[in-house]
Amino acid sequence: MPGIFTIAKKEFMDHVSDQTFLLCFGTLLVVMVASTFYQLNYIHQQMVSLVPSAGLFESELWKDPQNSVMLETVLTGDIASLGALVAIALSFNSINKERTEGSLRVLLSYPISKSKIILGKLLGGILVVVIVVLTSMTISLGIEMYVLSIPLTSEVFLRLATIVGLGIVLLVFFLCLGTAVSIVVRDPSTCLISLLIISTLLQVNTIAMILVTIGNIFPRSLHINGGRANLQYSPSTYSWQMPPVLSQIDKNWLRASPVLAYRTVSDNIFHFQNVFVSVVHNTVGLDIITIEFSWLLPRNINLMWTPVIYLVVAFIVCIVLFLWRDVD
Amino acid sequence: MPGISTIIKKEISDAVTNRSFLLSFGILVLCMVLAGFAAGNTFNSQRFGLAKDRLLILSDIAPIITLLGALVAVALGFNSINKERPEGSLEVMLSYPIYRDQIILGKLLGNLVVTSIATTASTGISLALYLQMTKIVFDPEMLVRYTTLTLLAILLLSGYLGLGILLSAYIEDPKTTLLITFLFLGIFNSETLYSYGQILSNLVYGNTPRVWGLGGSVPVYPPAKALQDFISSLSPAYDFTSFSTNLGNYLQPMTLNGVVVNSRFWDLITNNLVFLPVLIILPVATFIGCYILFTRTDIS
Amino acid sequence: MASPGITEKESQTKSETSPETILRVINLTKKFGSFTAVDHINFEIHKGEVFGLLGHNGAGKTTTVNMLAGLKLPTEGTATISGFDIREKPLDARRRIGFLPDNPGNYLHLTAKQNLEFFAELSDLKKDEASKRITDLLELVGLTEWRDKKVNVFSRGMKQRLGLAQSLMRDPVLLFFDEPTLGIDPEGTRQMRGLIKKLAGEGKGILICSHLLSEVSRICDTVAIMRRGKIVVIGTIPELRRKLGLGDDLDLEDIFIHVHEGE
Numbered sequence: 001m002p003g004i005f006t007i008a009k010k011e012f013m014d015h016v017s018d019q020t021f022l023l024c025f026g027t028l029l030v031v032m033v034a035s036t037f038y039q040l041n042y043i044h045q046q047m048v049s050l051v052p053s054a055g056l057f058e059s060e061l062w063k064d065p066q067n068s069v070m071l072e073t074v075l076t077g078d079i080a081s082l083g084a085l086v087a088i089a090l091s092f093n094s095i096n097k098e099r100t101e102g103s104l105r106v107l108l109s110y111p112i113s114k115s116k117i118i119l120g121k122l123l124g125g126i127l128v129v130v131i132v133v134l135t136s137m138t139i140s141l142g143i144e145m146y147v148l149s150i151p152l153t154s155e156v157f158l159r160l161a162t163i164v165g166l167g168i169v170l171l172v173f174f175l176c177l178g179t180a181v182s183i184v185v186r187d188p189s190t191c192l193i194s195l196l197i198i199s200t201l202l203q204v205n206t207i208a209m210i211l212v213t214i215g216n217i218f219p220r221s222l223h224i225n226g227g228r229a230n231l232q233y234s235p236s237t238y239s240w241q242m243p244p245v246l247s248q249i250d251k252n253w254l255r256a257s258p259v260l261a262y263r264t265v266s267d268n269i270f271h272f273q274n275v276f277v278s279v280v281h282n283t284v285g286l287d288i289i290t291i292e293f294s295w296l297l298p299r300n301i302n303l304m305w306t307p308v309i310y311l312v313v314a315f316i317v318c319i320v321l322f323l324w325r326d327v328d
Numbered sequence: 329m330p331g332i333s334t335i336i337k338k339e340i341s342d343a344v345t346n347r348s349f350l351l352s353f354g355i356l357v358l359c360m361v362l363a364g365f366a367a368g369n370t371f372n373s374q375r376f377g378l379a380k381d382r383l384l385i386l387s388d389i390a391p392i393i394t395l396l397g398a399l400v401a402v403a404l405g406f407n408s409i410n411k412e413r414p415e416g417s418l419e420v421m422l423s424y425p426i427y428r429d430q431i432i433l434g435k436l437l438g439n440l441v442v443t444s445i446a447t448t449a450s451t452g453i454s455l456a457l458y459l460q461m462t463k464i465v466f467d468p469e470m471l472v473r474y475t476t477l478t479l480l481a482i483l484l485l486s487g488y489l490g491l492g493i494l495l496s497a498y499i500e501d502p503k504t505t506l507l508i509t510f511l512f513l514g515i516f517n518s519e520t521l522y523s524y525g526q527i528l529s530n531l532v533y534g535n536t537p538r539v540w541g542l543g544g545s546v547p548v549y550p551p552a553k554a555l556q557d558f559i560s561s562l563s564p565a566y567d568f569t570s571f572s573t574n575l576g577n578y579l580q581p582m583t584l585n586g587v588v589v590n591s592r593f594w595d596l597i598t599n600n601l602v603f604l605p606v607l608i609i610l611p612v613a614t615f616i617g618c619y620i621l622f623t624r625t626d627i628s
Numbered sequence: 629m630a631s632p633g634i635t636e637k638e639s640q641t642k643s644e645t646s647p648e649t650i651l652r653v654i655n656l657t658k659k660f661g662s663f664t665a666v667d668h669i670n671f672e673i674h675k676g677e678v679f680g681l682l683g684h685n686g687a688g689k690t691t692t693v694n695m696l697a698g699l700k701l702p703t704e705g706t707a708t709i710s711g712f713d714i715r716e717k718p719l720d721a722r723r724r725i726g727f728l729p730d731n732p733g734n735y736l737h738l739t740a741k742q743n744l745e746f747f748a749e750l751s752d753l754k755k756d757e758a759s760k761r762i763t764d765l766l767e768l769v770g771l772t773e774w775r776d777k778k779v780n781v782f783s784r785g786m787k788q789r790l791g792l793a794q795s796l797m798r799d800p801v802l803l804f805f806d807e808p809t810l811g812i813d814p815e816g817t818r819q820m821r822g823l824i825k826k827l828a829g830e831g832k833g834i835l836i837c838s839h840l841l842s843e844v845s846r847i848c849d850t851v852a853i854m855r856r857g858k859i860v861v862i863g864t865i866p867e868l869r870r871k872l873g874l875g876d877d878l879d880l881e882d883i884f885i886h887v888h889e890g891e
Contacts, residue, residue, distance in 0.1 A: 038523035102731030109697040109727035193348040
């Protein structure tokens with residue numbers, strides 16, 4: 001398919017040489033490095049203050065639920081907010097700029113179908129997004145793994161791959177959204193600010209607040225902790241489950257935001273074990289329950305569908321709009 | 329001054345017909361309404377309607393202002409000057425018998441008026457809904473705290489507005505202005521600077537003992553704490569949120585061994601003065617920057 | 629120059645038209661809701677003919693060209709380009725055209741050479757063939773020494789010439805030029821005029837949309853005047869005078885004004 005790859009190649013080269021994109025990407029890296037050191041500092045403080053009777057080896061402290069969740073929780077927040085900004089910076093002007101320059105009309109006059117043009121543009125953007133997420137997450141998580149000596153076992157790798165993969169899905173959603181709005185809204189400034197508003201609304205705090213408010217309207221309230229509804233460990237049943245107050249209606253609201261779903265899945269998937277104290281015959285003991293990835297995955301698969309569905313819908317809408325409308 | 333007032337009037341009328349502003353203001357009002365409703369619900373659901381939560385609404389709306397209020401300010405400011413360049417209207421205006429500083433002052437004041445009205449209206453709506461739901465008496469202390477919060481919010485948003493207009497004067501392309509403003513918001517948000525404050529404090533003073541609070545960890549060693557606080561306070565959003573959270577704390581009058589130990593309103597203000605400098609400096613600096621750039625350089 | 633992308637099979641499936649007819653427009657119509665922008669127009673362009681399409685703003689010229697270049701679908705009617713129907717075989721039709729819009733359509737952040745390399749790749753030219761073609765085209769339009777400069781430093785005339793080079797990438801049989809000399813200085817206009825005549829001399833059919841009546845009268849063999857979506861009159865300038873009953877001393881501007889009298 002020479003047409004698609006020609007356009008994808010050009011889009012990719014245009015993006016990676018675009019000063020605005022480089023500025024946004026650079027900012028993302030700077031912020032993620034800050035978050036990485038913040039998290040490492042937190043874990044170090046935990047190590048320093050932890051009572052020896054915890055019975056955990058220092059090298060294993062990163063598996064402690066509080067620590068392990070910290071390892072990625074701020075990074076996923078950065079990807080969801082600033083990463084989204086990077087994806088928007090890539091896409092908001094992708095059609096508008098060519099419209100203004102007149103090159104879109106020339107492109108459309110070539111013996112290449114409209115579908116190939118839009119697929120080529122999206123493919124070029126997707127390649128850049130993949131590089132952005134892989135680079136930023138590799139650097140941040142790499143630093144953490146090196147400092148904390150986390151071994152790259154299959155359990156760790158699978159969880160990292162899930163988070164990174166889902167991050168890519170989320171950002172590709174924003175890319176498709178940006179391109180779709182760029183097709184419809186001809187003024188680039190209006191397009192950009194519309195996208196920034198949509199992105200802000202999809203961020204965790206705003207949605208969480210709206211969901212809490214709406215949740216209060218329903219008979220059962222929504223249990224949200226910092227915008228995410230995390231799995232809770234039930235010592236009596238030795239199992240993880242969704243918070244008991246979460247009704248079916250509430251679960252559906254949780255699925256409403258791809259960012260919320262992404263961050264919830266990321267937090268849940270990074271539980272390696274739980275430690276709790278048991279008292280048997282006046283003897284204090286520690287039980288360490290290991291949580292396998294294979295156990296966690298099916299319990300989070302429903303939430304993982306949310307960003308995927310959003311992506312698929314945005315992708316289809318983008319293509320349909322480009323094919324259906326007079327884009328020039 | 330017919331020149332300034334004409335431009336102020338035009339800026340206000342442009343703002344209220346600006347789709348970006350209307351969209352972002354609409355969303356701000358929606359979220360403020362929801363916040364008021366949620367806070368009212370939370371207050372009513374507590375069995376005894378604890379007095380200390382009377383001012384819950386003030387800390388609840390702070391994050392909305394830093395996030396969505398920022399959007400409103402940015403929507404007003406980011407293309408206020410550079411949109412006039414390609415249209416040619418900037419050149420026409422400069423050719424009229426009106427001083428340049430009247431033009432820029434008119435633009436700044438006009439947008440400032442709209443920002444102030446938008447902020448006051450949205451916080452007022454939220455408070456009104458909250459009071460209606462909770463039947464809390466709106467006493468003078470509450471009025472003073474609410475007014476302080478609103479003034480702080482206007483300061484914060486004026487800073488973002490000034491930044492947008494300054495970049496709009498300096499950069500030709502409105503899209504670049506918008507992105508750079510958002511990058512600024514991303515870097516100078518509470519969490520990032522807080523993280524860098526921690527890192528710097530650790531680098532300079534080593535890993536000193538820390539105390540963990542709601543916001544994170546704070547060094548016990550005073551110089552380390554001061555450095556971390558200084559870096560954190562460079563974020564206008566952090567300053568505003570911290571001040572607002574404290575404004576939302578209301579303690580019943582309490583004495584311990586004959587000494588009044590709760591914080592009254594003026595204690596609150598004096599204890600939170602540390603959060604004011606950046607909130608004041610940002611709008612002042614950006615407005616002065618706009619003025620100098622517009623009057624001293626070849627702006628068209 | 630050899631024509632890329634036209635296979636033997638395709639050349640065998642040409643429909644029956646005069647071998648000289650490159651473009652045939654048949655009842656071409658475009659409606660936007662209730663508004664008819666182009667209303668059942670008919671005309672032909674032959675090999676080596678320069679055809680001018682004139683009319684006021686909003687007459688339907690650009691919409692006509694957009695439909696022929698494949699940017700918009702006709703509501704009714706059709707056209708054939710070298711026998712290929714633009715509705716039934718749009719890609720085959722587009723392989724035979726070159727399009728220069730009023731805004732030349734170059735990528736400002738790329739160099740002249742990079743612009744042409746991209747369009748060469750889109751035209752499915754092999755690398756060495758593309759390289760030779762680009763060199764020839766840059767020489768033709770007089771931009772050889774500017775090949776490695778970014779287009780954003782080019783003058784309007786240079787951008788137009790680069791756009792012309794792009795339109796010739798596929799060695800088309802039919803060219804569409806929308807306002808080719810608009811905003812260009814007299815020297816640039818003369819150069820563009822010379823290029824157009826040269827291309828016509830090579831047997832290419834050229835359709836020009838323009839407001840600049842003096843230019844049209846100098847370059848075009850045949851002229852069609854559009855008004856409110858319809859072609860009011862069509863022919864050579866002497867034929868137009870005869871059809872409208874005007875004197876021999878009247879020029880194209882007089883003819884144009886006569887057609888639009890009462891508006």
